[in-house]
Amino acid sequence: MAAVNYMAASRVYAKGTPPAVDALDLDVKDGEFMVLVGPSGSGKTTALRMLAGLEPLDGGRIEIAGRDVSDVQPKDRDIAMVFQNYALYPSKTVAENMGFALKMQHVHKDERDRRVREAARILNLDESMLGRKPKQLSGGQRQRVAMGRAIVREPKVFLMDEPLSNLDAKLRVQTRSQIAELQRRLGITTVYVTHDQVEAMTMGHRVAVLSDGKLQQCASPRELYDNPVNQFVAGFIGSPAMNLQTAPLTDGGATLAGTVIPLAAPVRAAAARDNLSEIVLGIRPEHLHLAAEGRYPDTAGQDGAGLAELTGEVLLVEELGADALLHVRLAGGDPVVARAEGRKPPGPGTRVTFRVDPAEVFAFHPVTGARLAG
């Protein structure tokens, strides 16, 4: 069993400054692919380094396979790490790089060679590359050697620190699926850090969203998308980002672009409990349905009953081929981004109308950011 448990783990760099990682509680199941995602400064890399043993803990503890490793040296934790810039040993060949950890463990040369070759095969690293030095390799090749170095160790946990961020876009997409596939095949518990929420959503079994050193929400990608627990998660997950606007409360709902968006009773009750006069409304671009296209949200009937309508003027159109992103200024002056069909999107200056299903609208507390769901 190689589960990983963060228990109130903290890291404070200098006395008096806010913690880089603030009492993190996170459980990674055995064999799970857990992604830590968040903007820079969110503490995700620090949390990973704490698991690796490269950062000391200032509070709480960390367990691997049920054993407290908080004070254990990195080499005794049975982990392997892929660094952001690969950190390959420049003076050693590819084979020596991959076999280094085994050499440190005094594994016999023949066994070492066998395992290195096996890892190279898994990663499609050509035999001819084994004798080369890192500076003779391309970025993609170096990344694979870095992964090979980790695989060879057959550790309990893989740690990966933004391993794709230095690759070009196309290679990134390719390698993304390769890594996910590899993890599925090997079944090793993996903790993966990235700032790219697309990577997080496509690769992780579960995703932990961090901000300012605190865990915001840890759930499956689907759950994060459908049920974000606060404004930060809602705005971070999903591309393009959810539209968030402050909207004053009225009877039955909140006002946006001159229209009242109805809010469910529990939401209104929660708002009333805190004496709120306004809330933050969140609508995803894909949930702003262009009336002109005759599109309706799946939840509504064909007659459009119960839908709210928002009007606005198109400022800018970004054509992506299959889709188009419309930057629209709504009637009240608020800007939103909406997703439309790519074939013939409305041009700049056009007046447009969107239909919104209130069930697809999120409401957040304007101060705490927590989701109001009653």
Next chain:
Amino acid sequence: MTAVTAAEAPARTSRRARNRARELAAKTGWTMLGWVVGIAFFLPVLWMVITAFKPESAAETWPPKFTFSPTLAQFRVVFDGMGPYLEHSTIATIGSTILVLVLAVPAAYALAIRPVKHWRDGLFFFISTKMLPIVAAIGPLYVIALKAHLLDTIWVLIILYAAMNLPLAIWMIRSFMLEVPTEMLEAARLDGAGRIREIIEVIMPVVIPGVVSTALICVIFAWNELFLAINLTVTNAATMPMFLISSVPQEGLYIAHLSAAATVASVPVIIVGWIAQRSLVRGLSMGAIK
């Protein structure tokens, strides 16, 4: 996410405290070793300076005296006698260094930025002159200097010190010039900058710190040079190293006086080296070695 419980809070501080204590212990160990080594290397210099303040009677004692009544008498004698030597050293050092820079900067440019076709050969030629010992030619050098009426003049030192430091200066300034980002050069070229503009406005600002550290190293070697000075000068161009030798008389007590002379002779370069430490270190590792 759970809040930090009451039981965890003290655990946090104690773990943090333990980490810090461990760091402190290691740091203390290295500090002691560092200082022992530092003082050991500095000891002869320290002893030299201390002895310079002794009266002669307190300088050659057994056991060596650590407490005594300090006097400036030795320094007074040194300052009285060193005038011309100081002047010659200063002129030779500054003169040769200026000459070196005037020659080296364009040469480095020709080997770095818009290189000559056989830049490798050129570079190797300059370095090879450094590898050949100047000592081998000292006899004939003396004769040449004599015949050219340069013997015992400051010029012979300026000329030879410049030749001595030139290869090193070219090598160092060249490697600093290679650090100039190619984009800057290309942008300047697109803007129509000719060679001179290119040097003055694009290259020099980037390279000035490197040129300064090169100049410092040339100053150090020129100021401290003895072999050529002792063979090619007598009185009219005698430099500080020779002043030092002259403070060792045939008989009589001289240790305190010698120490004072040694201190005064060394102090300028030591102070300069201390102040420009970072620049010196950068120059020594020559920039190009990454």
Next chain:
Amino acid sequence: MTIIDDLVKPPATGVRPRGVSRREGWQRRLPLLPALIYTIVVTQIPFLVTLWYSFQNYFWNQPGGAHWTGVSNYKEVFTDPSFRNAVVKSVTMTAIAVIVAMLLGVALAVLLDKKFFGRGLVRTLLITPFLVMPAAAALVWAGPMLDPNFGLVNYLLEPFGVHHVAWLSTHAYGSVVLVMIWEWTPFMTLIVLAGLQGQASDVLEAAKVDGAGAWATFRELTLPHLRPYIELGILLGSIYLVNAFDQVRLMTNGGPGTETTTLPFFLYQKVNYAFDVGGAAAAGVVTVVLTIIVASFALRMFARVFQFEEAQ
């Protein structure tokens, strides 16, 4: 990779092996000419004159000037045991001093790389021996430090059973080498330190995660990384130390006997005491030839690098 791999970077812009117009070619050569001409005149001419005089019989203190004497000076040099002794002394002293200085340099660089209190100040103290005038250092070591009757060294070593040793008489060779090491260790330290600080920190972390302890990391990763720096230090140190003169002249005057007579001092004696310009010239030429042979090893390092660059 050897030093020069990293040192002799090819120029980034403007290298056009073909197609550089004649005018452009001359414009490029122009800035190089002053330094080139200067160096040729000031270094090659004296060498040619040395060559000329090596075939002459020319004694300062005798009237009549120089006259042709064929290879008799060279015969003398090759049969002179004191010349051979000077070569041996030069080579051994330089080798020992450079190697020990580099070993100490690596150790001190590792020390200075660690954070400790007053590290900057210690570094300042450590570079001082390199800044001190070698003549001053030689005289201070000869007198206040190593003198048998009032030297500090004897005083500090007394508790260890050392009594009034006349270092410059009984251990002249070692004393001179010691001063050379003392002067050049800072130089080695700084070069190696630059190398240490250039090591990528994430590579060192990867080694930690891979299970390498401090010594294994140093041996497997740091030393290979430091190789170009160490080679540079040894090359430069050797060039300067083989020409070292101050220490011998001022501490032991080549003695006792010829125990510390290095080549520079040997030549100095030939000119200033024997007044033998011809003999000194011949010895000088032989010295140069020997140096060329040794330097050809360095040549091979350069050549290997140039080939490597061409292949890029």
